Amino acid sequence: MSLKHGILGLLNYGSMTGYELMKVFEDSLVFFWKAQTSQIYRDLDTIEKKGWVTSEMVIQQDKPNKKIFTVTEEGKSEFLRWLNEHSPHKTMQYRDELTMRMYFSAAGDKEKLVEELELYASLNKEFYCRLEGIEKTIAHYADKVENPQEPLYWRMAIMRGLFNAEGNIKWVNACLKLLEDERVL
Amino acid sequence: MSLKHGILGLLNYGSMTGYELMKVFEDSLVFFWKAQTSQIYRDLDTIEKKGWVTSEMVIQQDKPNKKIFTVTEEGKSEFLRWLNEHSPHKTMQYRDELTMRMYFSAAGDKEKLVEELELYASLNKEFYCRLEGIEKTIAHYADKVENPQEPLYWRMAIMRGLFNAEGNIKWVNACLKLLEDERVL
């Protein structure tokens, strides 16, 4: 459940081609949802068959032809159904490969683990800064959407990324300290 | 990439049946990896075909027969390969449905969102307490494993869950405050 609903959500802002969706995902949603181009096209196909979107072919001269997708009423109500269905239990049962690797790491190479943790922390710092940058650009988009409350929700989504990154960095520091202490003994 | 490696990791502690693996997942790894029984059996099958494990059928009278799985040398080296391969980039490109829902929630029902956030926070508190409980039982298992460093790594895995839950709760509080402020205006 979800790339499809992300697509529906974006098409609510306006009709788009698969290519444009791909870019919006890359520019704005990549922070919490990484979408493959191949999957976008496949899912567009699927949701068109389900009747959630319709498409219109536009023939162009200079550029390749394109296919513009528009949400239908069914699509809108499916989107709202998804949006209002709350399922935090599902969110809780997450999978995290890094935690699993940590769990088993007594058997592994400690040098590599330390390197990995350090890299992970620096990626999180980078991520944190990028998100802060994006937060600042929100105001810029604010007057382009109908609903004036939109930016508030975007900000809360971004905040989740910030809290998360912060937690990851703290965790790495705590781990590095423990690993260091243990090396001294 | 991963339930298979989790299974290999557990079989390193000792040979087990699919049923026992299922219980260990449920008791100890469920905090960072939720495994379906059906998938455990299917993956055991797959990794047996790959030569990472072998199985031995044990006929029992009072109870149903069982199939005990043991890691092979290939399995052990595949496990180590996975353990030492570090890929924090992959860990970064995560997907989070709750963030996506938040992002689009200007279009949704605010009451339901608040309810969901409150439930999410309480689930995280519960989770936090459960993890603390588990952390305390680590000492108990400590002398059952060969490598005395094992518990340190378990503790770090658990810590990740704790930091995470803490971050989630803080995020919910920040969001509830923002939503409250906005309602007052």
Place this chain on the structure above:
DNA sequence: TGGGTCATGTAACCTGTTACATGATTAG
């Protein structure tokens, strides 16, 4: 007599990943 534990799975499905393929225009 009903529910829990022991113990095994199959089948269909959904979602995401990887690798590949095409081909024109435009800006540096």
Place this chain on the structure above:
DNA sequence: CTAATCATGTAACAGGTTACATGACCCA
């Protein structure tokens, strides 16, 4: 000249989910 941008996808695979199926023993 070459790299980026525009614009479309297909095929095969890997990993996880849902729903179902079987059957005996033991304890309250």
